[in-house]
Amino acid sequence: MDMLIKLYPPAAFATAVPSGPGGAVVRKPIGPEHGALARWVGESFGASWASEVQVALANRPVSVWIATRDTTLLGFACFDATGRGLFGPIGVADAARGRGLGAALLRACLLDMRSAGYAYAIAGGVGAPAFFRRVAAAVEIPDSSPGLYANQLVP
Template identity: 40%
Template sequence: MKDMLVRLMDLPDVSELESKLLNEGVIFRRPIPPEKSFVKDWVHVNFGTYWANEVDAAFSHLPVHCFIGQKGNEILGFACYEATAKNFFGPTGTAENLRGKGIGKILLIKSLQALKEMGYAYAIIGGVGPAEFYKHTVDAVLIEKSENSIYQNLIRKEQ
């Protein structure tokens, strides 16, 4: 998987979408340290050990380098930034049954805005899966020759 580059100066406004979801009881916020195990466990169950470990790293910063979408006590999605490397966005994921509702888009934009507020003009989306989503949502472009990224020598559990 390749990495993508996104310009942070012209991020789309998602306030209308966020208001719509708020009316449905969905809120978006940064989790706080007492919630670390809940967020990490949810990510582990839904997306696996590697992403749960990156969430763990996101909680090593204050404010936490992660956003969640939630409805009541239910986590609907998450997005991290600077969890594995400086100026990197990801990992991110939305509950499978809720994809397509805009939750992932809001989490992406909130995370990229946080990177912009840290002083970055561009951000790297590492090891991209849904490249078309990022291209369409934030005009991200593939970084040539990025197949061998920060993840290339990742220790893999043998099956």
């Protein structure tokens, strides 16, 4: 199932600052971190998401945000990775969930997408619809499953 997110006012995230709670920082990865990020995503969330994060890392500017505390990676979120205008994947480490990091990462991407000129974002293949409804007022797109992902090659 895909979900549509408005990127124009009065979107709830319009004035949100892309920073994380509890000492975590939400930022873009720099070049020397790309390998470590793709590896972490693969180990934590599987090969498909690692493939998508590699696409986001190949975009200029990179279309992936990460949450870190000191030198520890806590989460990531991408857009323009699965396809243009699509948000996702997003993942937060098990131990770091429920503290607002996922919301901060999603908002950082949505602000970035709005700055890039998109009017809407589409959260693709959503596995946690309540999260997207809650943070970004996302609405379900009818007949969108399996949508773009039909017959996806298994990594």
